[in-house]
Amino acid sequence: QVQLVESGGGLVQAGGSLRLSCVASGRTLRSYVMGWFRQAPGKEREFVAAITSTGTRIDLSDSLKGRFTISKDNYENTVYLQMNSLKPEDTAIYYCAAGYIVAATRVSQYNYWGQGTQVTVSS
Secondary structure, eight states: OOEEEEEOOEEEETTOOEEEEEEEESSOGGGSEEEEEEEOTTSOOEEEEEEOTTSOEEOOOTTTTTTEEEEEETTTTEEEEEEOSOOGGGOEEEEEEEESSTTOOSGGGOOEEOOOEEEEEEO
16 A cells, blocks of 8 residues: 655646655555546546656646656655646646556556645636
8 A cells, every 4th residue: 555645736827837746655656657637626537647667658648748747756756747838727636646557547547546736827
């Protein structure tokens, strides 16, 4: 079992950047596929990015490619989501998740979830 705690969210103007962090405790990140999801008010939780235990990134949607980048530091047991050129439509609660399935992009494919961190992008 692993516990996940997200941080780094906040209020940012459109075009700005944020770097989200997810600290895992209990197990090393090498044991899991790590993913980022987001959920806006009234919408389904959607896949943002993921990275495998070996460091392979899973493809993002076209709207996110070039703006969001997932990375991790195995020594610090931390996964990051670098978000650049933020848009108001990026406003959501961002969740960190851990699972065991390679190339997982679905909520149901992840076993552990953080509490979420709010990202608000103003116009």
